[in-house]
Amino acid sequence: MAAQGQVITCKAAIAWEPNKPLVIEDVQVAPPQAGEVRIKILFTALCHTDAYTWSGKDPEGLFPCILGHEAAGIVESVGEGVTEVQPGDHVIPCYQAECRECKFCKSGKTNLCGKVRAATGVGVMMNDRKSRFSINGTSIYHFMGTSTFSQYTVVHDVSVAKIDPKAPLEKVCLLGCGVPTGLGAVWNTAKVESGSIVAIFGLGTVGLAVAEGAKTAGASRIIGIDIDSKKFERAKNFGVTEFVNPKEHEKPIQQVIVDLTDGGVDYSFECIGNVSIMRAALECCHKGWGTSVIVGVAASGQEISTRPFQLVTGRVWKGTAFGGFKSRSQVPWLVDKYMKKEIKVDEYITHNLTFGEINKAFELMHEGSCLRCVLKMDA
16 A cells, blocks of 8 residues: 555544543554554444543543544554554454463453553553654554544554454444443353343443343343333343333332342343442342442442452352453454344444544433444545
8 A cells, every 4th residue: 555654644533631522633643663553444433431531530541642442444554573464454453452472361361461551551552652643743642552533543463353354344343342342241251141130230332232142141031220211122122121220219229139030130230330330230149149240440449349248148249341352363253243143233333423523423422312323434
C-alpha cells in the first residue's frame, strides 16, 4: 500500500478532556514500529467502558486521548518482526492481548496477558513508550491499546485477532468486547451446567449475552433483573425466562430472588458495575454451591463487602475479564460460530450511525432502548 512507512493523516474523535464532546479532527498516525500493526478501522461500536473513561472516573483515564475498543478493520501495514498478520488481513483489535509467552499466557489458568499491559495502561506503545497519534506535534494518548475511534490506529501485534475475510465487519466488530464478555462469563468463568438456575443483574448488551450463553448451556431458569421493565420483552429473545424489577419489591432484591428459587440461584452475574448490586448478586446464590461472577466494572476506589459467613457457607465470588477468552486464539473461533449462526451478534445492534455522529451515539447509549450503536468510519 502506498502509505506504508509513511505518516497517515486521517479523521479521529479526540477526547480533549473529561465530559466534553468528542471533537473530530485530523490526526497524524505514525507507521508501525517493530511488533506493531497499523489498521484501517472500518466499523466501531460504542461500549460503556468508553463512556466510563470519558466521564473522568477511570483512574487510568488520560487526556487528550482517542477512545474506542470494539471494532473491526483491515491491516494497512505491519512493523518489523510481525508474522501472524499481513496487509489486507481482516482483523479485530483486542484490548485483551495474548502473547503466548508470558507467565500469564503460559499458566493455562487465565486469559490475562502481561506483555504489553505496562504500556497500554498508560496510553503508549511498548517499544518506545510513546504514542503513534499526534495533532500538529501534540501527542494524543492511546486507549486500552486499541483506540478505534480513529480511521487508522496502531496496535501491538499481540492484540490483533485475524478473522475470516467473509465475515461482515459491520457486525463482528461487536466480538471485540461486550458479546464475548457475556458469553465467556457463562462458558469459561462460571462453567454453567445444564439445568442450572441463573440470575442476571443488568440487561444491557453484556447481560443479554450472559442470558444467551446460559440458554446455550441449558440453564432451566434465567432470571433477568433490571429497574427498566421495558427491557424484558427484548430479553426474552436472548433466553431470559423471568423478569424481576427491584423497584416493585419492598424486600432487598437478594431476598426476593432467594424466595423465588427455593434458597437461591446456582449462578449469578453482575453486569452493571455497582458494588451494592455485587453484594446482592452474591447473597442471592444458593448456600453450599452458588457462584457469583462480577462482570461489571465498578468506579475507581469502590470496594465490595459481604459477611464472611456468606463464603464460609459455600458461596463463591469470582470475576471475569473479556469472558475468559484468549483473544487471538478464540475471537476467530467466535467469528466462525457467528458465521455458522451458533451465536447472536446482529440482534445486539440497535443503531447504525456515521462516524461524524459519534456524540449522538453516546447520547443514545445512555437511553434504555440502545444496546450497541455501530459507526461507519469512512462516513
